[in-house]
């Protein structure tokens with residue numbers, strides 16, 4: 001509605017009906033303040049507002065003018081506050097909408113990025129899988145994503161690693177058991193050892209145990225004897241110790257001290273040298289020892305890892321499952337422990 005029309009509507013017979021104008025104004029303003037009008041009503045209210053000002057300016061009743069002015073100021077303030085509230089609402093709505101959009105975009109970006117990562121991990125796995133196919137089975141793979149193919153732990157009693165770097169713990173305790181008149185082993189392997197020897201014998205072979213459990217004192221004696229042998233050959237004491245350590249392990253670092261190792265030779269050939277591998281006893285043992293839980297502990301191709309010369313007579317008990325797995329993978333004990341450690 002236009003301003004002129006408003007003004008006209010309050011004139012009756014040329015006289016301004018001010019009381020009616022006030023009533024209308026109150027009604028309008030009241031509805032605006034109650035927040036139940038839309039913008040167009042506000043605009044209408046503004047027109048009335050202007051009309052009032054133009055009318056009031058021409059009134060001579062100062063009291064009434066002052067009263068109107070104060071009232072109008074109050075109403076104007078309220079109208080502006082309402083507008084501000086409306087604007088604020090719109091602002092909050094837009095801000096919320098933007099926030100939601102930003103959130104969705106971030107979510108999509110994160111999701112896409114994650115997918116990329118999964119993809120790249122998959123391709124790394126694929127590459128390492130391919131590599132595994134190419135490299136020899138003897139190589140320890142370091143793919144920690146894989147699960148171990150065997151349910152063994154490096155802390156299992158039968159996997160205790162005893163070598164130059166891992167000496168027998170001071171509190172290591174186990175029970176000994178005789179397997180013949182001169183040989184003792186850890187009682188937990190006695191049955192398996194006896195069965196292996198008996199089965200070899202039943203094949204017409206004649207295996208002889210030349211070393212089984214050795215106390216640390218005995219180990220020390222053997223070690224000193226070997227060192228002296230080298231010294232008598234003209235080696236310096238340092239060189240003699242080094243050379244001796246390839247043949248006789250340093251006291252505290254021999255598997256014989258934990259009763260899990262057996263040196264077995266053929267009765268027909270009892271010299272501890274490489275020719276031992278050509279005896280029928282060793283051929284049978286190498287082929288079958290894993291079925292009784294034993295492994296040939298120091299194979300010829302693992303000297304760099306075991307730090308022990310090839311000993312085709314030293315068998316170490318690790319348990320049937322471990323022994324078969326090690327044989328299948330071509331692991332010596334150090335490599336097998338390394339393999340298991342990556343899953344622990």
Ligand SMILES: [Zn+2]
Pocket residue numbers: 211256261262263313314315
């Ligand atoms: Zn031995």
